[in-house]
Amino acid sequence: MITVNGNGRDHVPDETVSGLLKRLNYIFPLVIVKINGTVVPRDSFPSVNVPDGATVEVIHLTSGG
């Protein structure tokens, strides 16, 4: 299991940050991702894996609106 924004989610082995965002349908481009409190640079989303047990924050910034 992992936690995303406080909600429990299944862990998928070898899933990258990009894969997680896709699974959750988080298509908004202005997001900041932290894994266990550490920021993942945006250009590393396709290469960084989400480990089992991770606490993930996907911070959507406000736009539009």
Next chain:
Amino acid sequence: MVDGQIPIEEYETGNTVHEIDVATLRGEHRVLATHSFEKGEIVRGYNRRTLHVDLSKGTIEERPVTDDMIAKFTGGRGFGLKILWDSISPGTRWDSEDNVLAITNGPMCGNTQYPGSGKSICLTVSPSTDIVCDSNVGGFFGPFLKFAGFDAMAIQGKANEDVVVVIDGIASEVRIETAPLEETNTHVLSEQLAHIYAAEDTEKSRQRVSSITSGLGAEHSYWGCLNSSFYDPRRKVARVKQAGRGGLGTVLRDKRVKGVVAVVPKFTGVENNPADPVTMAKVGTKLHKEIRDLDRHQCNMRAVGTGHLVEIMDAYDLLPCENYRFGSFPKASKLYSPKFYDLFTKVIPDGCWHGCTMACSKTVDGFELRTGPYAGHRVTVDGPEYETVGCGSNMGLWEPEWVLEFNFYCDTYGLDTISTGTAIAFYMEMYEYGILNRERCDDLELCFGNARAVMEFMHRMARGDDGEFMSVAPKGIRRVKDWIKAKGWGDERLVEDCGMESKGLEYSEYVTKESLAMQGGYGLTLKGPQHDEAWLIFMDMVNNAIPTFPDKAEALHYFPMWRTWFGLNGFCKLPWNDVEPANNADTDEPSKVPGHVQNYVDLVNAMTGSELEKDDLIIQSERCYNWQRAMNVWMGRGRRADDWIPYRSMGPVTEMEYVSREERYDTALVEKAGMSKDEVAGMTVPEKMEALYQFRQDQYQKLADAVYFRRGWTHNGVPTPQKMISLGFGDEADMLRMLQDRIDADTAAGLNDWGGNYDESEDPPSDDPLYWEKW
């Protein structure tokens, strides 16, 4: 050159050409009043004078802007509020002789070095809400009003015939002229005015003319908008941006003003005369580079404008579909931004003011109209922006071409797309339930998706159709709810819950059912449900970053204050957070975009020569925000009851809505409302709906409690004299006395108590019945 871009020198719109006989049009003008003024100098962003035109008396005056006025009201919207307070009475209504239409700019307005520095803020007593409504707009009018010599203008009284008010910065003269022959609809009128008032018959001269106009729709509805023009020499059309909300165009036409025109002799880009031009340029260059390098990887505003949000809102279940019943829809992809990108004309830059590299003002040129008085004409459509596309999904119009047709006619008829679209969507839902029908709608078949009926409704409105439905429907959802109830049609609670208005103003285009903070962002507002005070859906619903009532209240304090600040200064909000610096993720509060906040601090200091810090900007806004709320109280509103919102914005009104997201709502009953899974499993859908209804209504009241407390207001939402004094209004004795009287009356009526039902495990914001006296 971007993909598909057309070189400017080769560009032709293909639009239908309007013959403009300047000599004949002008020959019929009579000058009713003239006022000559001394050419002034803008110093550090201010002219230090405002213009006051009284159409009933035929007078034109200049009034000084004092140091005290700047210290307390800053500029822009703040000046507008001060002008209204000095000019109207608590009983003034939209069509009263003494109502004022104020158009303001702000110290940063007209700057060309930082993107998004050309906004004006317009204010009046709204026909929809009976209180002051403010609405911001791009285009050239605000900057040109300032360059011609004024920090704000007020139009009071009513003319006996159609007039234009001309602020002629070349002759240093303000005139009221009759204008009997000009068109009323904007796309023709704004072009006529550009030709009539240009110093020479050249494209360059026409660029130095900007007008505020409305249209025939504004004359027959409460949805009139103001169009602010910016002449586009590449397209050879006067393009327009809208101050849409609250019926400002309705007030303009009620005063018999066809147009307000500002003409400037030249335009150099440095008219504002800043204290520190080097810093201005440096900060501007920083943002230009960010936009150039990052926008295409972030929001893509330069290519598709705010329309990029359509697919995002659909993905997050936030796009209003069929009167906000649903947040996504199988056909929504037909309105995604790539569909409009294909139609947009790729001639860039497309900013609504010079120097805006964000350039989000897109057009479709040579668009052939299908309906109405201009059927067969080819025209330039300004937009559509996200909100207008959201009106399309709300009405079930899934063809981009119908959204463009709706967009064009709203603009030229002077109609706010948001109020028009949201109201029609409500009428459509009532039609679906049989509460309205063809007979009750004056033979209009107003069902979801019927684009031709939508257009017919708009054309009839512009013609002033006096059928029973056509007389009430253009006044908006609130009046139609009352009409339906008076007729005894349908279930009253259903009608109240479905119609998306609060304070009498229609909602803008976001579904808020799963975000309590955003429900407050719409309801706990000054003018009504417009997202320009706070947009908290992601922060609340997706990020789960403001879980408690105090957290939400803090967000509903900070963001409205921050966004208010743009309107005090003449800034556009979009460059603040529709592009983010590359290092934003590493900052302590990325949602506030601290790097850009610092830009604004540096800019305002460089312009005005002050030494403000970021918290000082919030204080400037707090003064204005509390003043406006106090004016609402003065006009008999601005209380908890006025911050009511319809249940459709809190949760599912119909069984169909509940069942379509049953798992989500069942989970909410367990995880949020504290029911057991077994209990929920044993309930019928109507029982579950009622339980959710009661729970969410109570949550909203608790949110209001927390927000009023955070803002320093009474339990009933009234700013206190203590709060006003702490903000620097100690000398405003009339205001302070009025507030104390209203608070005493509320106490006597038992209204100064918390609105939420608190059980033993919960605490209200304070146990002290006079907690506000600490302010």
